[in-house]
Structures are given as C-alpha cells and as structure tokens.
Amino acid sequence: MAQPAMAASVIGEIAERFRATSAEIHANPETAFREHRAAALLTDWLAEEGFTVRLGVGGLDTAFIATSGGVIGGRPAGGGPVVAVLAEYDALPGIGHGCGHNLIGAGAVLAASHLRRLAPDHAGTLVVIGTPGEEGGGGKIKLLDAGVFDGIDAALMFHPADRTLVVRRALAAAHVRVEFHGVAAHAAKNPADGRNALTAMIQLFGALDGLRQHMPDRARIHGVIRDGGNAPNVIPDFTSAEFYVRDTTAASTVDLLERFEACARGSAMATGTGYKLVHTAPMYSERRNNLAMASKLARYLELTGVDVEEARDDNPAGSSDIGNVSLKTPTIHPYIQIAERGTPSHSALFREAAATPHAHDMAERMALGIAAVASELLAGGELLGEARREHAAAGQPTVPKPTPPA
Numbered sequence: 001m002a003q004p005a006m007a008a009s010v011i012g013e014i015a016e017r018f019r020a021t022s023a024e025i026h027a028n029p030e031t032a033f034r035e036h037r038a039a040a041l042l043t044d045w046l047a048e049e050g051f052t053v054r055l056g057v058g059g060l061d062t063a064f065i066a067t068s069g070g071v072i073g074g075r076p077a078g079g080g081p082v083v084a085v086l087a088e089y090d091a092l093p094g095i096g097h098g099c100g101h102n103l104i105g106a107g108a109v110l111a112a113s114h115l116r117r118l119a120p121d122h123a124g125t126l127v128v129i130g131t132p133g134e135e136g137g138g139g140k141i142k143l144l145d146a147g148v149f150d151g152i153d154a155a156l157m158f159h160p161a162d163r164t165l166v167v168r169r170a171l172a173a174a175h176v177r178v179e180f181h182g183v184a185a186h187a188a189k190n191p192a193d194g195r196n197a198l199t200a201m202i203q204l205f206g207a208l209d210g211l212r213q214h215m216p217d218r219a220r221i222h223g224v225i226r227d228g229g230n231a232p233n234v235i236p237d238f239t240s241a242e243f244y245v246r247d248t249t250a251a252s253t254v255d256l257l258e259r260f261e262a263c264a265r266g267s268a269m270a271t272g273t274g275y276k277l278v279h280t281a282p283m284y285s286e287r288r289n290n291l292a293m294a295s296k297l298a299r300y301l302e303l304t305g306v307d308v309e310e311a312r313d314d315n316p317a318g319s320s321d322i323g324n325v326s327l328k329t330p331t332i333h334p335y336i337q338i339a340e341r342g343t344p345s346h347s348a349l350f351r352e353a354a355a356t357p358h359a360h361d362m363a364e365r366m367a368l369g370i371a372a373v374a375s376e377l378l379a380g381g382e383l384l385g386e387a388r389r390e391h392a393a394a395g396q397p398t399v400p401k402p403t404p405p406a
C-alpha cells in the first residue's frame, strides 16, 4: 500500500496547478468535441510533468493520450500492466460546467502527475486518456471503436456528485431524434390541404406517456422539442425532438426502442405525416463496477478521512459512456461529494459548487485515492489479478449497435 502521508506531501506541490487548471476550464465552458482550450491546458500540463503526449487521437481533435513509462497501444517493453486514468472536460450546452467535468479533467492529471512524481520509474505504463464529448456525444465509444482502449488493463476515473460512492449503477441509454414531415398549408384558409407535423409530435409525447405505464420500473424516456413550427397561421410541415431512451442494459434498451419507434410510427400514421428516427450518438451501455478496485479505493479514501457511503440499489442513476469502457476492461467510476446532498447535477447550483475551494479539496482527496489504486495496479500484484478475474467471470455482453444515423 502506498503511504498516504508521503502521498499528501507530494500532492501539495501540484495542487495549485490543479486548482488553476480546473478554474480556467470551469470559467471557459466548451461543449462536446469543442473542448480545444481544455484539451490544450491538460496536455500542456501533462507534457511539463514528463508525459509523452498525443493530442487528437481516435479521430477526435480534442481527445488525447499521455503516457508514462511504456508504449501506447500495446504491451510496454517490460511487459507490465497498462493502467489508464480517464479525463472528461466537456460542458453542457447553456449551463456550462453543471456536471463538474472541470474537476474530472484537472483531477485526472493531478492523480497521474502525483503518481509519476511519487514513483518516476514506476512499473508498467501509466496512461491518461482525454475523453471528450461525454455529454451525449459518446466520445469514449468512438475512442473504443478506434482502438484507443486496446491493451488497457484497467481504467479509473471519478465524478463529482452530491454524495461519495465507489460503486453506483447506471442505465444504458440510446440518444435519438425523431422528425415528422407533414404538409404546410394556411391554417385558416385551407387547413384541409395540410398535414400537421406538430400534431404528430404532440401525439408522440402523449403516446410515450401511455407507454410509460407499461415500462420496466427503471426505464426512462424523456425528450425536448427542437422544432415545433414557425407561425400560428401555418400548418407546420416539419417538427423534431430529441430523446434519451434508457433501461438497465443496452440489450433491454434496444427492446424499449422498438416500442418507442412504434409510438412514432403510430403518431405519423394517425396524422398523415412521415417520420424519421435518427441515432444522434452511440448507445451508452450499462456500467460494470469492478468491486476489487472499488473496495481498494474505499479503503484509501477512508485513510484520508473521506466517508464512503454504502452503494444502494435505489441510488438515482444516470448514464455515461464509461459503461462501454467498463464492459471492455476492469473499470471504476466513483463519485466524490462536492455539493450538499440533493443538489441536482446539470444545474446552476451544481455548476457553482464545482468551482468552490471545498470541491477542489474533495476532488484532491479522490485524486489521491485514484493514484494509490493505479499505483497498486501498475505493480501488477494481487489487485490486478483479482480485478481481471472478476471482470472475466462477468462474461462479455455485446452492446447492440442500433442503426447508425441516417
């Protein structure tokens, strides 16, 4: 086990940079795949800490890989493990860093830099992977498809929250846009000539409310209308809405999507319009929490005075593209409490909480824990063996790929 006292003294030297970087990302929010400033800040810092940095990987301009102690995309020369700490740094449209990804991005670099300073000639390969576009863009899935996660033996990241947990369930999620195509007409003079795309959309929302009664308890469907028509006296010939369709697994989400599409088809038929369903991002899968790694992290956190809540099956659950990573390689995605209990994520309140000194204190402690677990994994001892066995025993579900965007 790493010595927490020594760990704390090293982290003091880079904590200032962590705070400044996080604050700068927070003050300059960039949405999915536009995180150029954040990616530059993080990669510059990693390069200064001695990492070998590649910015623009896996076909994404704002994704990066930074390595210490080995080679990328294969076994390091010494044959040791490859351990990845993941960074997120995208903001939400309209609300900025209401999910606190500024703490994740800067915190990942803090954890990795800390580990490297503590043990510059560490075993294996330490990798920081910059994963853009978590908010609805599926950045990690694109990087997975591009092979960026090939050869990674374990992946670790953390997320700020209103509670501290090392294990949390998450839902699979499909991201879809529905369009209705009707016929425009003057709404007073010749409405009989029109076919109303807005009526179809309203019927779809009504049909989904009806479907909701017969969905599994944990499934979720929610959406917003993007295009609802232009003028009250013109029958709208085009409407569109974006939805997330979620259930406990990717496989059951595909089943739910079929029922969702039936609602769209029915609404189109009833209104004489046409409909189109487009997937706007890859399917986020369910999350597999590696319990061996998670319980080790809990022990490190408790050593630094952080109370870890017991995982509860009824904890509120969202979705993240870390799920797809967790099916490929042993993964943890713990949460650190930075805001008062009940503070909703994706809110202005959470955004303000993500910039406070308290949030940075807490994120620092979590980064220490992540560094300690990563260090133990790099050493290739019992923890890595346990994590691998647990991952292998869980089998390999396939994540269905719904029809790609038209």
Ligand SMILES: [Zn+2]
Binding pocket: 099, 100, 101, 134, 159
């Ligand atoms: Zn988030």
